[in-house]
Structure formats: C-alpha cells, structure tokens
Amino acid sequence: FDDYKKVYSKIADSLEAGEYDDGSYGPVLIRLAWHASGTYDAKTNTGGSSGATMRFHPEAGHGANNGLDVARNVLEPIHAQFPWISYGDLWTLAGVCAVQEMGGPTIKWRPGRADADASACTPDGRLPDGSKGSDHVRDIFYRMGFNDQEIVALAGAHALGRCHTSRSGYDGPWTFAPTYLTNDYFTLLLNDKWHWKKWDGPAQYEDDKTKSLMMLPADMALVKDKNFKKYVEKYAKSQDAFFEDFAMAFGKLLELGVSFKPGQEYWEF
Ligand code: HEM
Incomplete structure (x- = not known):
C-alpha cells in the first residue's frame, strides 16, 4: 500500500x-x-x-x-x-x-x-457519441452493465473539464468551476435555459444567461428522458447524494x- x-x-x-x-x-x-x-x-x-x-x-x-x-x-x-x-x-x-x-x-x-x-x-x-440521445446512451452503458441511476451519476463528471474543438469538435466547459467537483452540472442542466449554439461546429447547447457554458445533445438527453431526469433532480437537490452514488x-x-x-x-x- x-x-x-x-x-x-x-x-x-x-x-x-x-x-x-x-x-x-x-x-x-x-x-x-x-x-x-x-x-x-x-x-x-x-x-x-x-x-x-x-x-x-x-x-x-x-x-x-x-x-x-x-x-x-x-x-x-x-x-x-x-x-x-x-x-x-x-x-x-x-x-x-x-x-x-x-x-x-x-x-x-x-x-x-x-x-x-x-x-x-x-x-x-x-x-458514447455526444451527438446522440438517450437510446444510444443506454445502449452504450447497459453494455458495460450500468443502470439508469449509475449513468446519470457518472455523467456528473462533466462538472469538470471542457470540450476542445481540436479534440471532439465541441467547445467549452459545462460549469463555471471546471476544476472542482460539485453537483453544478445537474443544477445547471435542470435550472438554466439552454438554446442551440449558433456556430459552424457540431450541434451543442449554450446557456441563455451567459452563453459561456455548454451541454452536448447526450447531456440534454438526461433531462429529456423521464427516468434519467428523476436522478438529475435527485443530484441537483443533494450534492451528498450525488457524491455517494458517483463514488460507487x-x-x-x-x-x-x-x-x-x-x-x-x-x-x-
Ligand atoms: C469530456 C462526451 C460520459 C468525463 C468529454 C467530451 C465529450 C464527452 C465530447 C469533450 C472532449 C474534448 O473535446 O476534449 C461524453 C459522452 C458521455 C460522457 C457523450 C456519455 C453519454 C463521461 C463519463 C465521464 C466523463 C462517464 C467520467 C465519469 C469527462 C471529463 C471530460 C469529458 C472529465 C473533460 C476532459 C477535459 O477537460 O479534457 N466528454 N462523455 N464523461 N468527459 Fe465525457
């Protein structure tokens, strides 16, 4: 050890x-x-x-x-x-x-x-392919042996880091504190208003308020799908619940x- x-x-x-x-x-x-x-x-x-x-x-x-x-x-x-x-x-x-x-x-x-x-x-x-929706996300993660709750918990890692046009084609961070793990990904996904970003790059969402944050179509699938959304709501409400499930x-x-x-x-x- x-x-x-x-x-x-x-x-x-x-x-x-x-x-x-x-x-x-x-x-x-x-x-x-x-x-x-x-x-x-x-x-x-x-x-x-x-x-x-x-x-x-x-x-x-x-x-x-x-x-x-x-x-x-x-x-x-x-x-x-x-x-x-x-x-x-x-x-x-x-x-x-x-x-x-x-x-x-x-x-x-x-x-x-x-x-x-x-x-x-x-x-x-x-x-997973960020341009796709809930069916694809389920196909990919069920293949590994995860369930819906685990999928949503794992996606909370997008509180961290950013997309790079030179890597995935997408651009920008999901949260305002991308080097600190919080449940911000869930609160932003749930409570902010999002629109399609107008640009030459691949289709991604941008927040109405600051136009500085992003969501992939695959992220947005977590609030469009009823059973995924249940867990987004749970983790938006409680960072402790998110941390516990994320750790597992x-x-x-x-x-x-x-x-x-x-x-x-x-x-x-
Ligand atoms: C970054 C897609 C799930 C952790 C990214 C990027 C994409 C992406 C397109 C941007 C890469 C770049 O341009 O640099 C997805 C999709 C997922 C998914 C479609 C599932 C539906 C996850 C999971 C984790 C994770 C399960 C970890 C538990 C991260 C992190 C970054 C990232 C930390 C930031 C990397 C950086 O800052 O360089 N993801 N991801 N993602 N993803 Fe995911």
Whole structure:
C-alpha cells in the first residue's frame, strides 16, 4: 500500500498544470481513466481498464480518444519512476486521485490490472457519441452493465473539464468551476435555459444567461428522458447524494473486466 501511496502523491503533484486549460490536468486524467475502462463489453468480457490498450494503435487513434495523449504523457514520467505499476493501475489510480484532489468523494480502489499488447485493442465505437440521445446512451452503458441511476451519476463528471474543438469538435466547459467537483452540472442542466449554439461546429447547447457554458445533445438527453431526469433532480437537490452514488459508480467503472484476488481488499487514498 505504501508504494501505491507514493504513486498517488506523485500524481497529485502533477495535476498542477500552469497554462494548460483551466490550470489542472485533473479533468483530462479522469477522462483517460473513463475511456480506458468504458470499452468494457459485459457479454464478451472484453475491454475495460485491464490492458491499457489505448497505448496502442488502432485504439489510440479512435476519435473518442482524441487528446488523451495529453493525459498519457502526464503519467509517463510517473511510470518511469515506478515501473512496477501496470499502466491500467496507474491510469485508474490517476482518475481516483484527480476526483479526490478536485474536491470529490473518496473512491475505493485496488490494484490488479495487467498490461496487454495491441492485439487486445477494442473495436472503435464502444464509447458514447455526444451527438446522440438517450437510446444510444443506454445502449452504450447497459453494455458495460450500468443502470439508469449509475449513468446519470457518472455523467456528473462533466462538472469538470471542457470540450476542445481540436479534440471532439465541441467547445467549452459545462460549469463555471471546471476544476472542482460539485453537483453544478445537474443544477445547471435542470435550472438554466439552454438554446442551440449558433456556430459552424457540431450541434451543442449554450446557456441563455451567459452563453459561456455548454451541454452536448447526450447531456440534454438526461433531462429529456423521464427516468434519467428523476436522478438529475435527485443530484441537483443533494450534492451528498450525488457524491455517494458517483463514488460507487466510478469505482465500479474502473474495475470493469478486471479480476482481483479472492477477497482482495479496497484501499482508500
Ligand atoms: C469530456 C462526451 C460520459 C468525463 C468529454 C467530451 C465529450 C464527452 C465530447 C469533450 C472532449 C474534448 O473535446 O476534449 C461524453 C459522452 C458521455 C460522457 C457523450 C456519455 C453519454 C463521461 C463519463 C465521464 C466523463 C462517464 C467520467 C465519469 C469527462 C471529463 C471530460 C469529458 C472529465 C473533460 C476532459 C477535459 O477537460 O479534457 N466528454 N462523455 N464523461 N468527459 Fe465525457
């Protein structure tokens, strides 16, 4: 555990990002952990964070992973310093660290991911497409083994970070404090008025009031769909409820497809 604690504190030190984005690598590290894990297919038990196959082509070149080289590069010197840790463990621990250091809940985590080679790369299309609606979002997350409540809780990570035209084509942050995890994503989604942004880029929403925030069509699906909206309302009302459910769902996400030792305990950093 002490060795992993050293890795954790190195990651925490490296979050500070100076001129980069909003001053933190935290959001892009969370996105790396999520995209490494969210390739999981429960039926075939393929994909997931074991393997860290995003290091290789073709997976590194999948459109959904644009820009995640930034996150991988932040972690590379840490891997060089602690070469015994697998990339899958390093990337997911970085996700845990980023959530916690940005004010989020404690995420239970344990090591056990083994690196694989390029032959284990997952096919393109396993990660969600922001331009689509609730049917697509359900297809993607049900495939991983999540339910509606978990989907909405996980989406609350969009309180953090921003879209980049050079990566996804979309532009801007979802909240006013994109390096601090709060339930703001839900309160804004529910209470603000949104209109289609007028621009040359892909269809996205913009808030009426400040025209500085954004929502993807897939975000808006969470208030258009009755069963999703129920949970948006719950999390808008209570940050504690959001944190509790987010911690469970994010912890589960990071373990999809990973086999642990029987009875292997969780660690908290
Ligand atoms: C960023 C889509 C779910 C965490 C983004 C971006 C898109 C996107 C298009 C912008 C990428 C860029 O241009 O840099 C979606 C869709 C989802 C989804 C369609 C599901 C319907 C999630 C989940 C998490 C997550 C489950 C984590 C639990 C993030 C974070 C960023 C981000 C932290 C900001 C990255 C940065 O600032 O560089 N997402 N996402 N997303 N996503 Fe998601």
